[in-house]
Amino acid sequence: MTTIYQxxxxxxxxxxxTEVTDRVADAITNLFPNADPEFRHGELLAETHDMDHFSELLHRFEILDTARSVFFDELAGDTIAFDLKKQAAFEERINFAVGDPAELGDIHVRVRVNEPSAEEFIDHVAPPTEQGKPVDLDG
Structure with missing residues (x-):
């Protein structure tokens, strides 16, 4: 049975x-292709309802353990919040921002999980690994 994530x-x-708005918008859509960034009051705002491409990138670049660590560290109830480096995102790479924000600011992502649970969603987006390979939790 396939779980539907909301x-x-x-x-x-x-x-x-000093930044080109379209380049920052491209950084967002490189990681979240279904997002449609809008410029308002000195920042871009976007919404989406899936993280499939983001999850694919986590797998491709083999940073599932890093992502899980960030997600669980930043988990508060049903919400996960984290920051990403703009330059890496512009190059369709994921680089989590930790510590002080970059001079030009970071991309802030806030994920509210409605169904099933935030922990199950984290397992879906960034599954646990053994020796660097994703573990099948259903098997």
């Missing part, structure tokens, strides 16, 4: 005066 993903990214 999530609301809100993405915000500041746009500095």
């Amino acid at each position: 999530i609301d993903v809100q993405i915000t990214a500041p746009v500095a005066d």
Whole structure:
């Protein structure tokens, strides 16, 4: 049986005066292709309801353990919030921002999981691994 995940993903990214708005928008859509960024008051705002491409990138670049660590560290109830580096996102790579924000700001992602649970959703997006390979939790 396939689980249907119901999530609301809100993405915000500041746009500095020295940045090209379209490049910051491209950084967002490179990771979240279904998002449609809108410029408002010095930042881009976008929403989407899936993280399939983001999950594919986590698998491709073999950073599932890092992602799981960030997601569980930032989990609060049914919400996961994390920051990503703009330059990496512009190149369709995922680089989690930790510590002080970048000079031009980071992409902030807030995921609210409606169904099933946030923990199950994390297992779906970034499954646990053994020796660097995803573990099949259903098997």
